Amino acid sequence: MYGEKAIEVLKDLKHNESVPIYNQVGVTSVMQEMDLLYLTILKINNSEELDQSDPAIATNVITHYSGFMRNKRCILAYLYERIQRIKRLRWECGVTLPTNIEPNLHQTEKGFFDKYDKLLGDYGAEVNFDLTSDSKPPKDAFIEIRIIKTEGEDDIVLEDRTIKLKKNHIYYMNRSDAEMLINRGLAVQINSR
Amino acid sequence: MSLEATRINDDKVELMRAWSTEKFYPHILPYKDNIVGRLQEEIENARNRLLEQPETNLTTKTIKELEIDRLRFLVISYLRTRLLKIEKHVQYIIETEEMFDRLSPGEQKFAKQYFELQQAHLNTMFLGSIPDVLKAGDEDNLRVEPNLNTYVFCRVREDLGQVDIEGEVVALSTGDIYVLRSGSITPYIEQEQFDLI
Numbered sequence: 001m002y003g004e005k006a007i008e009v010l011k012d013l014k015h016n017e018s019v020p021i022y023n024q025v026g027v028t029s030v031m032q033e034m035d036l037l038y039l040t041i042l043k044i045n046n047s048e049e050l051d052q053s054d055p056a057i058a059t060n061v062i063t064h065y066s067g068f069m070r071n072k073r074c075i076l077a078y079l080y081e082r083i084q085r086i087k088r089l090r091w092e093c094g095v096t097l098p099t100n101i102e103p104n105l106h107q108t109e110k111g112f113f114d115k116y117d118k119l120l121g122d123y124g125a126e127v128n129f130d131l132t133s134d135s136k137p138p139k140d141a142f143i144e145i146r147i148i149k150t151e152g153e154d155d156i157v158l159e160d161r162t163i164k165l166k167k168n169h170i171y172y173m174n175r176s177d178a179e180m181l182i183n184r185g186l187a188v189q190i191n192s193r
Numbered sequence: 194m195s196l197e198a199t200r201i202n203d204d205k206v207e208l209m210r211a212w213s214t215e216k217f218y219p220h221i222l223p224y225k226d227n228i229v230g231r232l233q234e235e236i237e238n239a240r241n242r243l244l245e246q247p248e249t250n251l252t253t254k255t256i257k258e259l260e261i262d263r264l265r266f267l268v269i270s271y272l273r274t275r276l277l278k279i280e281k282h283v284q285y286i287i288e289t290e291e292m293f294d295r296l297s298p299g300e301q302k303f304a305k306q307y308f309e310l311q312q313a314h315l316n317t318m319f320l321g322s323i324p325d326v327l328k329a330g331d332e333d334n335l336r337v338e339p340n341l342n343t344y345v346f347c348r349v350r351e352d353l354g355q356v357d358i359e360g361e362v363v364a365l366s367t368g369d370i371y372v373l374r375s376g377s378i379t380p381y382i383e384q385e386q387f388d389l390i
Contacts, residue, residue, distance in 0.1 A: 126299040138262040
C-alpha cells in the first residue's frame with residue numbers, strides 16, 4: 001500500500017518527545033517509492049498505446065500522483081518537525097547539543113543547529129540581550145545554587161566580585177549571575193518553586 | 194517623580210500592554226522601537242547606579258535588583274515572543290509587505306536569513322531530489338498563515354460606543370472586557386484601542 005512506509009517514519013516522532021535517531025533507512029525507502037511512482041506516471045504519460053482520455057487511465061495516473069504527493073507531505077512533516085525540536089534544544093540547552101541527542105542527528109541537521117545558533121547569536125548581539133535567558137518571570141532577586149562542576153582552577157567573574165567556586169558547595173547570589181552559572185552547566189538551582 | 198522617571202514608567206506600562214497583546218494576537222504587530230530602546234538604556238543605567246552607589250540596606254537592594262530583573266524579563270520576553278512568531282509565519286511575513294514592515298531591521302534580517310536556512314535545509318535533505326515536474330506548489334509547502342479564528346480576551350482602552358462586530362452589536366466603554374474572535378477585531382488592535390489580556 002503506497003504511503004505506509006511514510007507513516008512508519010512519522011511514527012518515530014509520535015513516540016518520542018525529543019529528537020530520535022534520524023531514520024535514514026525509512027526516508028530513503030520512501031524516496032524510492034516516490035521514484036517508482038514517478039516513473040510509473042511517466043511511463044503511462046509517454047505510452048503510445050494507452051488512451052490518455054480514458055477515465056481508467058487518468059484515474060491510474062491520479063492515484064499514483066496522489067501517492068507521490070502524500071509521501072512528499074509526510075517526509076516534509078518529518079523533517080520540519082525535527083527542525084522545530086532541534087531549535088527548541090538551542091533555546092533550552094544552550095549552544096552545544098546535549099551529548100545524548102547529538103548522535104541522533106543527521107549531518108545536515110547538525111549544520112542547521114549551528115547556523116541557527118549563529119542566527120540567534122547575531123540577533124542577540126544586535127539587541128544586546130541573550131534571548132534565551134530570563135525564560136521565567138523573576139520571583140526572587142537572589143537564588144540559591146549548588147555547584148555541580150568546576151571548570152579548572154579559575155575564579156569565576158561575577159557582576160560585582162570574583163569568587164572561587166567549590167564543587168558541591170551552596171551559594172546564595174543574585175539572579176543573573178546564578179543564571180549564567182546554571183546555563184553553563186556549572187550549577188543547579190535548589191529550592192526552586 | 195522626575196520627568197525622566199515618569200517617562201520610564203509610562204514606557205514600562207506601554208511595553209507591558211504591547212507584550213501582552215503580542216502574546217495573544219495571531220499577527221505580528223508593529224515593533225515598539227523607541228520604547229525598547231529607552232528601556233534598554235534604563236536597565237543599564239539602573240545597573241550602573243547600583244554598582245556605583247551600592248545600597249547598604251538589604252531590603253532596598255533586593256527590591257531594586259528585582260525591579261531591574263523584572264524589566265529585563267519584560268523586554269526579553271517581548272523580543273522573544275516576536276521572534277518565535279516570526280519563525281512560525283516566516284514565509285507569510287516575508288511575502289506580505291504590510292507585515293514585513295512591522296519588523297525591526299534586526300528582525301527583518303533574521304526573518305530573511307531564517308527562511309533561507311529553512312529552505313536550504315529542506316532542499317538539501319529532500320526537496321532537491323524531487324523531479325522539477327512534480328514541484329508545482331512547492332513554494333507554499335510550509336507557508337503558515339496566522340490563524341484568526343482564535344478567541345482572545347480584549348480590554349477596551351477608550352469609549353467607542355455601540356459597534357457592530359461580526360453581526361453583533363457591542364457596547365464598548367473604557368475598561369470593558371470581552372471575549373472575541375481575533376479576526377474580528379483587527380482595526381481595534383491596529384489602532385491600539387484594545388489590549389489583549
